[in-house]
Amino acid sequence: MERKETVTSAELHKLLKRPSRQELKCRNDIRWGYEVLPNEDRITCIKLFLDSDQELPNFLSYKDISVELHKHSRSVESAIADFLQKIREHTISTLTLRWGAGFMRSAKIEWVMTVPAIWSDRAKNDTLQAAKQAGLAGTITMISEVYFKCHYTASFHY
Numbered sequence: 001m002e003r004k005e006t007v008t009s010a011e012l013h014k015l016l017k018r019p020s021r022q023e024l025k026c027r028n029d030i031r032w033g034y035e036v037l038p039n040e041d042r043i044t045c046i047k048l049f050l051d052s053d054q055e056l057p058n059f060l061s062y063k064d065i066s067v068e069l070h071k072h073s074r075s076v077e078s079a080i081a082d083f084l085q086k087i088r089e090h091t092i093s094t095l096t097l098r099w100g101a102g103f104m105r106s107a108k109i110e111w112v113m114t115v116p117a118i119w120s121d122r123a124k125n126d127t128l129q130a131a132k133q134a135g136l137a138g139t140i141t142m143i144s145e146v147y148f149k150c151h152y153t154a155s156f157h158y
Contacts, residue, residue: 030082030083030086032082032083032086043065043068043069043079044060045057045060046065046076046079046080046083047080047127048060049062049065049076050076050077050080050119050123050126050127051116051118051119051120051122051123053120054116054118054119077126077129077130077133078130078133080126080127080130081130081131081133081134082134083134084130084131084133084134084136085134085135087134088134088135088136092104092109095107108138108139109137109138109139110138110139110140110141111131111136111138111139111140111141112140112141112142112143112148113127113128113131113140113141113142113143114142114143114144114145114148115127115142115143115144115145116144116145117144117145117146117147124142127142128140128142
């Protein structure tokens with residue numbers, strides 16, 4: 001009988017979640033996720049700015065992020081594309097270390113991106129365009145975060 005490992009939600013969060021923060025100082029070598037310390041100058045939760053119809057958490061402000069992006073000649077979409085590019089680079093590097101360069105050259109990569117279920121079609125399309133700008137080539141599937149969490153959780157129990 002196959003034994004499945006049980007992972008707590010806190011462990012899963014630590015394994016899979018990178019803070020969605022990045023610094024904007026240097027466009028050619030952006031630091032992201034855990035590379036940017038919480039007390040450093042950075043932008044955070046940038047994807048939430050794609051859907052202006054949604055209310056932002058109290059710690060975020062459209063005005064503040066607009067000023068920060070303008071200061072670095074960036075748009076919300078370009079900042080998201082930069083963040084997704086870092087995710088792509090990290091993913092490919094990790095898979096290459098695990099499976100080898102030869103395998104990765106022949107592998108067909110399919111990207112799955114989660115988006116908030118309440119997002120507008122425009123925000124989902126903007127996310128897709130940022131992914132393409134970031135170099136996520138091939139198949140890109142977008143599913144709601146809720147659907148993904150249900151599917152992932154069920155995979156541990158069946």
